[in-house]
Amino acid sequence: MAKTTKKNAGANRATKKDPAGKPAKKSAKKAQPKALKVAKKRGARIAAEAPLQRPAPPLAIGASSAVLDRLWAVVEGRRHANPEVSHSARLLSRGTAKVAQKFGEEAVECLIEATLGNPDGVVAESADVLYHLLVLWVDARIRPEEVWMELQRREGISGIAEKASRVRQLPMAAGLKTSKIP
Numbered sequence: 001m002a003k004t005t006k007k008n009a010g011a012n013r014a015t016k017k018d019p020a021g022k023p024a025k026k027s028a029k030k031a032q033p034k035a036l037k038v039a040k041k042r043g044a045r046i047a048a049e050a051p052l053q054r055p056a057p058p059l060a061i062g063a064s065s066a067v068l069d070r071l072w073a074v075v076e077g078r079r080h081a082n083p084e085v086s087h088s089a090r091l092l093s094r095g096t097a098k099v100a101q102k103f104g105e106e107a108v109e110c111l112i113e114a115t116l117g118n119p120d121g122v123v124a125e126s127a128d129v130l131y132h133l134l135v136l137w138v139d140a141r142i143r144p145e146e147v148w149m150e151l152q153r154r155e156g157i158s159g160i161a162e163k164a165s166r167v168r169q170l171p172m173a174a175g176l177k178t179s180k181i182p
Contacts (some may be wrong), residue, residue, distance in 0.1 A: 068134065071134055074090045075131075079092055091132075092138065096140070102132050102135070103132040103133060106128040109128065112131050
């Protein structure tokens with residue numbers, strides 16, 4: 001048998017044959033996805049048969065803002081559910097003050113992650129903020145379409161101009177005879 005040099009060692013490995021002359025099967029280790037091999041090298045404990053990604057939930061067709069409408073519907077549907085089995089029902093049963101407090105806590109946690117410069121933390125906490133905002137909407141009997149319509153109304157309007165119009169309206173709405181904030 002000829003000696004194998006380092007140059008052609010890779011080629012010989014690729015065409016290795018078993019004693020019957022058939023190409024040898026790849027070992028289970030070589031057949032593993034590259035991401036799994038990297039994770040194992042880094043010391044992560046991942047089961048070899050575990051999928052690398054979770055399957056998409058029902059009705060989810062890619063990542064989009066439609067998930068907020070579906071989540072709102074789930075929270076609304078749990079308004080009268082058993083608080084012992086539904087987190088949303090538990091929050092809603094505790095009253096508006098508790099719902100608002102939880103929303104505020106999640107918003108602060110999101111701000112902390114942002115100031116720490118942790119994008120993954122901001123993403124995770126943003127999801128918490130959005131969920132708790134939807135619980136707040138359900139508690140206040142606000143439908144997502146109402147918020148989407150308000151955003152659409154503001155679309156194309158300068159943020160500075162829009163905010164200035166609200167500042168003038170607030171004192172008038174409070175019954176004051178001035179457009180200036182006291």
